[in-house]
Amino acid sequence: MLRISKLTDYGIVLLARFAQEPAGTTLNAREMAETTALPMPVVSKMLKTLAGAELLRSQRGSKGGYSLLRDPADVTVAELLEALEGGVALMDCTAGPGHCDQEERCTVREPWQRINSTVLAALANVTLAELVKPGSAPLIGIESASSAAAQRAE
Amino acid sequence: MLRISKLTDYGIVLLARFAQEPAGTTLNAREMAETTALPMPVVSKMLKTLAGAELLRSQRGSKGGYSLLRDPADVTVAELLEALEGGVALMDCTAGPGHCDQEERCTVREPWQRINSTVLAALANVTLAELVKPGSAPLIGIESASSAAAQRAE
DNA sequence: ATTTACTGGACCGATTCGGTCCCCTATCTT
DNA sequence: AAGATAGGGGACCGAATCGGTCCAGTAAAT
Incomplete structure (x- = not known):
């Protein structure tokens, strides 16, 4: 069918979610899962992948989360x-x-x-x-x- | 990976094979399998599919085979x-x-x-x-x- | 009638996909 | 220092798809 995988779709939706916030905003996996209405484990997995791809910056520990690393226009x-x-x-x-x-x-x-x-x-x-x-x-x-x-x- | 399936690839190779012949040339599954070096069952399957899609005309019986139904440029x-x-x-x-x-x-x-x-x-x-x-x-x-x-x- | 060749569909193993779960490590708060 | 929070890195699993095979049926030519 020449389609991209759902996981990829999710990943892009997540990135788009970040792109809507002011630059540098940090969101954690739970928040992302809530606002996108996607299952938490999936969100977590994709955020990890995106961080691994250097598209998101990850911050561990309490008050941690992810933030967009690059300019969405770029x-x-x-x-x-x-x-x-x-x-x-x-x-x-x-x-x-x-x-x-x-x-x-x-x-x-x-x-x-x-x-x-x-x-x-x-x-x-x-x-x-x-x-x-x-x-x-x-x-x-x-x-x-x-x-x-x-x-x-x- | 955003890729098309191998079967689709095969189908296109088969069509391309027909497009190289003079218009209306009839080739059977065995001949196609030989000239493309693809396994016969696969060739047969794809030719069926292509005929079903009205891209090839099928001719049963002895001296039968498939021929391109439309202008390759089209x-x-x-x-x-x-x-x-x-x-x-x-x-x-x-x-x-x-x-x-x-x-x-x-x-x-x-x-x-x-x-x-x-x-x-x-x-x-x-x-x-x-x-x-x-x-x-x-x-x-x-x-x-x-x-x-x-x-x-x- | 026999042979050739397409038709339709079942079938199977292997891979990938979508999704879950768990244990580990890092960081912040108190 | 202790506990809570949150990401990191996997393994893992069922289901669907993929790539490929096979066979019984039918149509046409000789």
Whole structure:
């Protein structure tokens, strides 16, 4: 279905939650679970992952919690997927050589590489800040293509 | 990892194989398995799927096989994913309403819809014909974005 | 009638996914 | 110093999906 995992979704929702607060605000896992209505263990797990990816800063102990480490306008969705899903590689072979035993035979590798980077570009053009403030930037100048796609998908 | 399934990959390779032949060429499952070096049962399965999606025409009996039903220049990658993976919906909620129990609460749905259609647009801009003939069209006019993405991903 | 080849679906092992739980360590408060 | 709070790092588990196989049925050509 070409979908990102739920966990990744959760992670992004959590980051968006931080991006809505004043910069540097600290929130703990319990608070996050409450305001996002997600189960606490899941929230905890994802916050750990995000901290490991250096997107959040963690503060232990009482009064501890997490805070956003970077400017939301500077974090791209591509980066988030990179951190949460371990990269964007539509097929094995786009992740690098040696993944496919037909690298010579296959004729569609190179075009897929281009497609992959196109998708990556689309994702790299949206920032966390834009995710939080709706109705903003038109993402990418391919509206005509976009509407064509909508038609075809219809 | 945001990847398409291997089966989908196989399906596309098979279609590409047809696109390389003169229009209307009929090939059977065994021939396809040989020339693509994929296991016969898999090839058979995917060809069935592709026929079901009306991308291939099937011909039973002796001298039977499959042939491409449409002009390769007219079939987009987005359509292929649609047929083989059942759609392109980065998250459940982009597939339609009722998939997520926090539709009101959530603030990032609408931006994700835009991202989703952007990705879809990227995929709708590449045709099967372009997949077969390498080094052609630059896909989409977002090279600057693409290189930016490459940098960031790096 | 026989052979060829697609059709439809069941089936299976392996992996991944979504989610939970527990014990450890660090920090703050009193 | 002691206790409470909160993150860190895992293991762990059931369920769903994935990748792949197999087989009985049907249609067409010879």
